Amino acid sequence: MKIIVAIKQVPVRDSNLRIDASGHWIDEDDLSYEINEPDAYALEEALQLKEKHGGEVVALLAGPERGSQTIREALAKGADRAIHIECDDLASLDTLGIANRLAAAIKDEKADLILTGLQSDDLGLGQTGVVLAELLGIPHATIIMQVEAASGSIKVKRELEDGWFQHVEMPLPALLTIQSGISKLRYATLMGIKKAKTKEVRRVSAGDLPQAAAATVTIERVYLPEKKKETQLIDGSPKEAAAKLVEKLKFEVRVI
Amino acid sequence: MNTATPAHALAVTLHYAEPPSFSIWEMVLLALLIVLSLVGFFARFDRVLRNIFTARKDPDFHIAPVGRRIWDFFWEVLCQAKVIKERPLPGLAHAFVFWGFLAFALVSLNHFASGFGLGFLDSDGPIGSLIDGFYFWFAAVFALLVAVSIAGLFVRRFFVRPIWLGKKVSYESGVIAFLIFALMVTYLAAFTIPSTSPMARGLWWAHALCILIFLPLIPHTKHLHLVLSPITIFLSRGEFSHIPPLEGDEDFGLVTGKDVTQLVALQAYSCVECGRCSEHCPATNTGKVLNPKEIILGVRGYLNDLGPRSEEPLLGKYNSQEAAFQCTTCGSCEYQCPVGIEHLPIIIGLRRGAVNTGAWEDDHGTKLFLALERNGNALGMSATERDKFIKKQELPIFDGSQEYCLWLGCMGAYDPQGREIIASFAKVMNYLGTSFGVLKKEKCTGDPVRRLGNDLVFQQLAEQNLEIMKQQKVTKIVTICPHCVRTIAKDWKDYGASPEVEHHSEFMARYQDKLPKTNGPEIVYHDPCYLGRYRGSYDQPREVLARSGKVIDPPRARERSFCCGAGGGLAFLGEESGERISHVRAKELAATGASIVGAACPFCNTMFRDALAATSDAPPQLLDIAQITAQSIANATTTPSNGAQNA
Ligand code: SF4
Ligand code: SF4
Numbered sequence: 001m002k003i004i005v006a007i008k009q010v011p012v013r014d015s016n017l018r019i020d021a022s023g024h025w026i027d028e029d030d031l032s033y034e035i036n037e038p039d040a041y042a043l044e045e046a047l048q049l050k051e052k053h054g055g056e057v058v059a060l061l062a063g064p065e066r067g068s069q070t071i072r073e074a075l076a077k078g079a080d081r082a083i084h085i086e087c088d089d090l091a092s093l094d095t096l097g098i099a100n101r102l103a104a105a106i107k108d109e110k111a112d113l114i115l116t117g118l119q120s121d122d123l124g125l126g127q128t129g130v131v132l133a134e135l136l137g138i139p140h141a142t143i144i145m146q147v148e149a150a151s152g153s154i155k156v157k158r159e160l161e162d163g164w165f166q167h168v169e170m171p172l173p174a175l176l177t178i179q180s181g182i183s184k185l186r187y188a189t190l191m192g193i194k195k196a197k198t199k200e201v202r203r204v205s206a207g208d209l210p211q212a213a214a215a216t217v218t219i220e221r222v223y224l225p226e227k228k229k230e231t232q233l234i235d236g237s238p239k240e241a242a243a244k245l246v247e248k249l250k251f252e253v254r255v256i
Numbered sequence: 257m258n259t260a261t262p263a264h265a266l267a268v269t270l271h272y273a274e275p276p277s278f279s280i281w282e283m284v285l286l287a288l289l290i291v292l293s294l295v296g297f298f299a300r301f302d303r304v305l306r307n308i309f310t311a312r313k314d315p316d317f318h319i320a321p322v323g324r325r326i327w328d329f330f331w332e333v334l335c336q337a338k339v340i341k342e343r344p345l346p347g348l349a350h351a352f353v354f355w356g357f358l359a360f361a362l363v364s365l366n367h368f369a370s371g372f373g374l375g376f377l378d379s380d381g382p383i384g385s386l387i388d389g390f391y392f393w394f395a396a397v398f399a400l401l402v403a404v405s406i407a408g409l410f411v412r413r414f415f416v417r418p419i420w421l422g423k424k425v426s427y428e429s430g431v432i433a434f435l436i437f438a439l440m441v442t443y444l445a446a447f448t449i450p451s452t453s454p455m456a457r458g459l460w461w462a463h464a465l466c467i468l469i470f471l472p473l474i475p476h477t478k479h480l481h482l483v484l485s486p487i488t489i490f491l492s493r494g495e496f497s498h499i500p501p502l503e504g505d506e507d508f509g510l511v512t513g514k515d516v517t518q519l520v521a522l523q524a525y526s527c528v529e530c531g532r533c534s535e536h537c538p539a540t541n542t543g544k545v546l547n548p549k550e551i552i553l554g555v556r557g558y559l560n561d562l563g564p565r566s567e568e569p570l571l572g573k574y575n576s577q578e579a580a581f582q583c584t585t586c587g588s589c590e591y592q593c594p595v596g597i598e599h600l601p602i603i604i605g606l607r608r609g610a611v612n613t614g615a616w617e618d619d620h621g622t623k624l625f626l627a628l629e630r631n632g633n634a635l636g637m638s639a640t641e642r643d644k645f646i647k648k649q650e651l652p653i654f655d656g657s658q659e660y661c662l663w664l665g666c667m668g669a670y671d672p673q674g675r676e677i678i679a680s681f682a683k684v685m686n687y688l689g690t691s692f693g694v695l696k697k698e699k700c701t702g703d704p705v706r707r708l709g710n711d712l713v714f715q716q717l718a719e720q721n722l723e724i725m726k727q728q729k730v731t732k733i734v735t736i737c738p739h740c741v742r743t744i745a746k747d748w749k750d751y752g753a754s755p756e757v758e759h760h761s762e763f764m765a766r767y768q769d770k771l772p773k774t775n776g777p778e779i780v781y782h783d784p785c786y787l788g789r790y791r792g793s794y795d796q797p798r799e800v801l802a803r804s805g806k807v808i809d810p811p812r813a814r815e816r817s818f819c820c821g822a823g824g825g826l827a828f829l830g831e832e833s834g835e836r837i838s839h840v841r842a843k844e845l846a847a848t849g850a851s852i853v854g855a856a857c858p859f860c861n862t863m864f865r866d867a868l869a870a871t872s873d874a875p876p877q878l879l880d881i882a883q884i885t886a887q888s889i890a891n892a893t894t895t896p897s898n899g900a901q902n903a
Contacts, residue, residue, distance in 0.1 A: 012630065013630065013631070013638070014631070014638040014639050014640055034630060184619065184622060185622065185626060186614070186622065187614075187621075187622050187625035187626060187629075187710070187713075188625075188629070188712060189611065189612050189613060189614040189710075189712060190502075190508055190612040190613075190710075190711045190712040191508050191612055191613045191614065192614065193712055194505050
């Protein structure tokens, strides 16, 4: 089975984010980057499928030069080769623009399965995978918890709301967006990193790919969440206070 | 040749009696037996030598400094200092046997020479002349000591049977003890008869046979240490728990026989199976699979069966992966071993082999590695938590103008107890008027991954930290964690020049005269492995504590201190099998009756916090030496009459 995993590079968690001068994106100087978390699980799922059924895992990443670090890590964990779409303009593209590039770069690969993370940690749109599937003309399923492969088809488990799951059987080729935390990630090893050095990375320049139409969605403003303190003190006897608290939790905040 | 006259023999009966001459047939027989014995010896020894010499060369072995090697040889081999110090009675018995062998070398050589009529020592020579009659008497004194010692050791091994010698009774040890004993008896008996007596010939042959049978037994028994251990001690790496650099792109640690180095092979063949390592091992003592002696014998077994060119994995049939990952890297084994075996390079080498190739699968371990990769600290917390702590404690930020960089470490930055230690130590530094600052950003030093054998993550952490050191122009670090001290001082060096580093106990000891002196309660001090055995700082923390109370030692202290169970990354690997190491130690500390347990390592602290509560109804108070000192300072400054004279 040939599996392509689309991975994205995002700022490491807990980074100190600053807004850049334009106000349209974050200041990227001094930031460290890592693999988008749901994508790490997509990669893990791909590696496990390969271990079970054989085949090939290809990592696919669109982004600037620094992305090669994340590619190297994916290769170190066990991906067989990689495709790097080199571009510096990710922030100015909309989902369709990105998906167009990804689709163009892999259209000749004839993959059996394409995996992406459910969404990205930075933008959190959760659409790239779905649009990519549409562009490639293959079926897709989202928020996948489990994948079982049979010959020519797969069975997947989708997460729905409220603890409900949906089991779907679908033909191959297909695209799945993988939920975070569905398996145990493996750790990168020294041997993996050394082997990664000899693995093939196909570099595709964004300029060589068909140009996408102008973005239909653009970022207006990026800002840090404004902090508001809304502490309410509930008075009365403990019994009364508890009753009021339950009331508020039920009807105001709606958490119970 | 000896031509004793009967008159002489009657006058001085007590001289060493040798047959006056040997027939040609005796000479032929003797020559034949010698050849047989030597062939028997070399047939087996040759394979050992080949396994050692064909093993991979140690990448960072240097013969320099020779002075240190000569000293070790003199002290540990010739003086038998370690053997005696760590097990005085059997140690002394062993030393006598050893010295006896040295004294006997000349006698034995002469013995065989005289069999061919070429004896060079004259047993009839006057007592006063050095290399003659006197020498026989000199050797006789040793013969007596050896005979008594070997008999004592025999009784110990076969009747007292300390469990550390192994459950199986080693019959070959019995045979060898008997041979040594017989060797001495045949020698001594020859003093009681005249040379002309036919008995003299019988004794002579018996003596010779003892040696000729002994020789071929050496290479395949633990008595190989006779030949190898002096070399092993001379060639030891000379640095505690040395972790050799990985060489080239194919070196991932000890994966297969091909990774076994000459030193590792030499050491594996030198083990005398004395069990000193196991006796002191916290893992072995609490029912884990790990037994350091078995690790060494496992490597030996592998070499014997497969040799150093084999591509079979080292972990599997001969050594268990589970055992390798139960080691706290406390270093008791390496410290105790009388023949210079260095266990830690081997155990950590096996772990490196398993982790660097991904063969080790452990949920806790993976979680730790991912936390260090992603968050840069072993507790997997967000770096903003560290920032908050620094702000709350109003710790000054290091900007290059201060003398010291106070390194927080993962425990100091994120662990509640560790934070208290930092806060207390900051108070002490302020009291002493030392300028210091903490770094804005700090990553784990990499200690847990270094000891667990993850070279990839360790390299990342070391390089990132060294970069911070360079940017911030840090020259002197002080820290509350002995693991950080060790890793900064030694392990970072593989990736660049690291700053000077000091443990807070060493820092405070330098200023001890300025610390308040009070007659406080009894404090039992626990030597952390990484401060004691790894660094040799035994006195400094005691001196600091002595300012605040009466320091007492638990039964196992200083070089023999018993681990808390946290080292070697084990603090992060979840529940132990068997009894908990920390509980064993906590009970021992509490049993001293001291009202305070003085700790000097945040990992020991966190282990004992739970262990003391779990093992005792009214546990002693657990405090770091910085907390104890800060408390004394606080007391002294609130009662000025007391503090003024000392401050
Ligand atoms: S270092 Fe300590 S725990 Fe590890 S084998 Fe040696 S004695 Fe046992
Ligand atoms: S390794 Fe050293 S201490 Fe352990 S049994 Fe062998 S010789 Fe004794």
